[in-house]
Amino acid sequence: MYVTSNDQKFKKTPETGFLGHPRGLFTLFSTELWERFSYYGMKALLIYYMYDKLSNGGLGIDQGTAAAIMSVYGSLVYMSGMIGGWIADRLLGNRHTIFWGGVLIMTGHIALSFPAGLTALFVSMFFIVLGTGLLKPNVSKVVGDLYSKEDTRRDSGFSIFYMGINLGAFIAPYITGTLGQKVNYHLGFATAAVGMALGLIFYVITGRRSLGDAGQRVANPLKPEERKKVLARFLIGAAIIIVLAAVGYVTHTLTVKAFTNLISILGIVIPICYFVVMLVSKKTTAEERSRLLAYIPLFIASVMFWSIQEQGSVILAIYADNRTQLDLWGFHIPSSWFQSLNPVFIIIFSPIFALLWLKLGKRQPVTPNKFSLGLILSGISFLILLVPAIMYGTDHLVSPLWLVLSFLLVTFGELCLSPVGLSVTTKLAPAAFSAQTMSLWFLSNATGQAINAKITPLYNSHTEITYFGTIGAIGVLLGIILLFVAPKIHKLMRGLN
Template sequence: MFNTLTKQKETKKHPPGLYVICFTEMMERFSYYGMRGLLILFLTTQLVKGGLGIDTKTAGLIYGLFAGFVYFTPIIGGWLADKYLGHRKAILLGGLLIMLGQFALFATYTKSMLYLGLLLLILGNGFFKPNMSIIVGNLYDKNDGRKDAAYTIFYMFINIGAFIAPLVCGTLAEQVFAQKQGIEIISYGYRYGFLAAGIGMLIGQIGFMLLANKYLGDIGKYPITNTPKNNSATNTDKPLTKQEKRRIKAIFIIVFFVTFFWAGFEQAGSSLTIYTNNFINRNIGNFVVPVTWFQSLNPIFCVILGPIMGALWIHLSKREKGDLSIPQKMSLGMILLGLGFLLMVGAVLQRGSAGNDVTVKANMLWLIGAYFLHTVGEMCLSPVGLSMISKLSPPKLASFLMGVWLLSSFFANLTAGIVASFMETFTHMQIFGTITIVSIGLGFILLLLNKKLISMME
């Protein structure tokens, strides 16, 4: 009996391979968010101050195209991994390309080098991102109760990397390697932030190469079509069932709504960063908070809220009605996003009729509150979505459908870049107010579709 109890206790532990994946993903997210926190500032800062001197409209479009295609290539990278490479080879290839992309940005003094660096990052992310998420799911049986918890742990590691990144890379760019004249910065060290991001990716790849064989075994080693019989893959030639097709349709419907969530959420790296730089009072006594540090708010809120949200879902699941459904959680996420932008409307109102007068600033608490509500919304939507893809996807389409999930961020980031490019055309009230109305409205529409989507997912 003692041995039986010991075995039951051990099965509740997560496999060590999960933490190998989590560490590798954490370092990649450090690399990405360290770069992302600096990119729009690097593009728009004057040449003499260490940037590229690109106008806001063009910089917004460049940022949007880059951030969009970062989430478009995973659908191709996922398909190539399923069909030809296997997840682990795709991860190694993707990590190498990301690292080279960051080093190219470090060496950037011309637009040609900028475009090369961004292209390498786009291609690398396509191979890396969907395959990491799929390996997490493959560590567990299809209906293993630990799977949701595993994705929560995975998501927390993502946010640890994302939290550290702007602090490290931003401090290097705006403090350590910045040239100052008194308290005024006359030149920024953005390139050293990109260098730190590349080194972070290098550390993650070394860890993955050293530990993957020991702790992952054959998981992700082979393409789905060439997996050894002792692996858990199913027959890829078997046609999709009617129910599998209904589940795939449900995924696509949810992806449609989620696209609008991310379009608002991703303003953090574009329009909200520009607004923070120009119109938010960042003074705490004699200290001026670096713009990039505000992008650490979302991940640290995620780390804090992760266990709380997980406990909340468990508590709700014990009710007679059970836990909230996937569509209900995602509609709640969209409504919270809209409420966050409503706070930014408050920031605009505080500045009154100041318009583009950078001497009139709004209190930073508006921005902090917005990031908090956006994060709660994200926790209702993103981890739930990753788990949903793992549960509902037919095995032979798992990476492809993970790419489809990420495809929502492709369209969202394109939209975010376009919105940022109009920062000088439309008023801030028009931009933030429109996002508020659209997000809350679509959240309620998704709520109305709840029963229909639940029946399609069964």
């Protein structure tokens, strides 16, 4: 029999056993560790694989086009969380959805391990996009299920979970990046598939013992009479997409630019529709509606933050390859290794932030203030890159320490905003839309990267100063505005922090 409230689930789930947290936390962050190993291992190589020469084993795509594809891919990965949230809420529950997501991700990495050119690239992206959408929001949702809404360990638990995720992201570039750039790209991608397989095995074996009832309940199951309607809509939607794709292929209108425009529009329209549906739903109570209104400015702040942060694997990856001195003391640093900076900083500083929130308890800054600080730091991480450009020009290689400093600043911002955002989403979510609200949180990343799909192709050595200066300044300005409206947001949260 399924339990009916978060507090009941909390009572049925083991409460301690892993650093003072529920034992299930170890299962979940270990599963995400290997999923992130596979995802970031593949991502550390992907842009180089796309724009590298055919003679070097790459695809020979134009650098600006490769940057746009990377952003569109990243946007779709997080946009697909809507599908995962809906399937969990209406059909399978979180736990089963997580499993099938992992299977699809592994299949995608296997496809890219074969040298089949653009065909393998797009097949791989399809499976990884769909699989990540099923897995990622639901893992975070089950973490929230381990705690009651009033448990002061909640933010600390998400910070620990976040640190576990980044262990995989830290290790991946050194293994897949080295194999991919020094041996063969496809060998690096195959290693990512092995990582996801390990994650699935660990999840199945340990989850039965440590997770209790967390994530088992289907929050808003489809009624028998609804199933036929949903199936019909799915088939109609799939048919429309297939027809449009076929027409676009035949008429040569299905281009990267056209697809980028479509994703950029969807990245803005979809979250608006999401908020409207939940706000007007009869299943949303007055108190939940107030909390959703509080969530809107936090969502906007998150969009801006992820727009900057996610450029670490696109623009800063290109910056590492083309603008950074990689030969030091007789050793050549693979440019893919810089993708380990963000996760290694999270591993180092995440326990400090977790202990800080735990130590402060109810005296810690309110959530909107944490978001504001995170946004300001992300803006500064771009502004700092103006210094070497102004001092030495944009046609000289610069010290890798500038990239290290930029990644450090955005990581501090991430630790203020991201784990806290995961936590506050599980608290502000309406009961009938619990997993889907978590999908909405990841949709903020999708929207940020959908915007990036339009702006990242603008980056080159001639536009570098304007590019970093404009985006960095916007981030700082929005962070300051959020700081001033924080009291009103906190009031709408109805007693939650």
